[in-house]
Amino acid sequence: MIIDKEPTLTKRVKLLEGKELILYSKKYAVENRRKSWIYTISTLIFLILAFAGTYNEIHWVLRLAFSLVTALFIVKFFVIYHDYQHRAILQNSILAKCIMKAFGLFVLAPSAIWRRTHNHHHNYNSKLSHEGIGSYPLISKDAYQKLSAKERLRYLAMRHPVTIFSGYITLFLFDFNIKPLFRSPKNHWDSFFALFFHFLIGGLIYNYGGIEALFFSWLLPFVLAHGFGAYLFYAQHNFPGATFADNSNWDYTKAAIHSTSFLVMNPVMAWFTGNIGYHHVHHVNHRIPFYRLKEVMQEMPELQNPITTTLRPTDIMACLKLKVWDFEKGEMTGL
Numbered sequence: 001m002i003i004d005k006e007p008t009l010t011k012r013v014k015l016l017e018g019k020e021l022i023l024y025s026k027k028y029a030v031e032n033r034r035k036s037w038i039y040t041i042s043t044l045i046f047l048i049l050a051f052a053g054t055y056n057e058i059h060w061v062l063r064l065a066f067s068l069v070t071a072l073f074i075v076k077f078f079v080i081y082h083d084y085q086h087r088a089i090l091q092n093s094i095l096a097k098c099i100m101k102a103f104g105l106f107v108l109a110p111s112a113i114w115r116r117t118h119n120h121h122h123n124y125n126s127k128l129s130h131e132g133i134g135s136y137p138l139i140s141k142d143a144y145q146k147l148s149a150k151e152r153l154r155y156l157a158m159r160h161p162v163t164i165f166s167g168y169i170t171l172f173l174f175d176f177n178i179k180p181l182f183r184s185p186k187n188h189w190d191s192f193f194a195l196f197f198h199f200l201i202g203g204l205i206y207n208y209g210g211i212e213a214l215f216f217s218w219l220l221p222f223v224l225a226h227g228f229g230a231y232l233f234y235a236q237h238n239f240p241g242a243t244f245a246d247n248s249n250w251d252y253t254k255a256a257i258h259s260t261s262f263l264v265m266n267p268v269m270a271w272f273t274g275n276i277g278y279h280h281v282h283h284v285n286h287r288i289p290f291y292r293l294k295e296v297m298q299e300m301p302e303l304q305n306p307i308t309t310t311l312r313p314t315d316i317m318a319c320l321k322l323k324v325w326d327f328e329k330g331e332m333t334g335l
Helices: 018-028 033-055 059-084 092-105 111-123 141-144 150-159 161-165 167-183 187-237 252-258 269-272 277-285 290-299 313-320
Strands: 262-263 308-310 324-326 331-333
Touching: 018 252, 018 277, 018 290, 033 059, 033 092, 033 141, 033 187, 033 290, 059 092, 059 111, 059 187, 059 290, 092 111, 092 187, 111 187, 141 324, 150 161, 161 167, 161 313, 187 313, 252 269, 252 277, 262 277, 262 324, 277 290, 308 313
Parallel strands: 262 308
Antiparallel strands: 324 331
16 A cells, blocks of 8 residues: 555644635645655666666566566656646756656657646546547536447547557557647647657667567557556546536536545555555645655545545456446446
């Protein structure tokens, strides 16, 4: 489990709601600059070393292990990049800006498209949506039944497990780069550079190391990291017990607490995912640095009873089978 000890209630008797809760959480939205740099630099160094390990001509089992570790460090640095984009850490630093810009291109999530879609997700979290900008689409059961056969196929395809776990292609290559580049080249020039450098580096690795190097050093780490990251994002907002609402009944704080999961992981995975499992805390206030999320949950009683899910196969299947929002039952269901 992520939690080393049971959360304890503070001396505060009154439970806060709405704006009061958001305002109270602001005292935690302060970074430890030294700690931010330590996490950033150490993760970057380990990521580079893991990549180097995949390129060595060693037994394929060891190369596979290095590929897996590389993927996990990509995920960890992505959480750091995610916090930087939220202005939670390392602001007003030219060095940090350069590192994060470069990482965004490297990981196929250039800052312009990531910031626009992810900010939209935070502002509209748990609202029913056909398109799912910055998220996966979710509509009501009644709305689904009114769709044409073609529209149903498209909707279900966007929520299909293959689509989610193929995030390298569906989300990062297509949604974050190819699609915005074709729609508005002027506003998404960084998507062009992300694609250019991605295929250029892949080509160089193949040219100098062959097909094995391309597979273990480039394709596999991205496929694993992006597939896992896409599922994490899905499961944090599509899980049994999550609530969704239309515009008239939507509330930001309620959406953060009741429509966002606490994804419980073992200490190793919690470390590699930068405590992003405390996702309900992050949605209450996205300016809280990732390394303070656990602290906030332990000190704020309002955040200590979230709906949880895990990475166990049964819980993964339970999340993946959810397709629509049923207003009558007040829950997400399959078809």
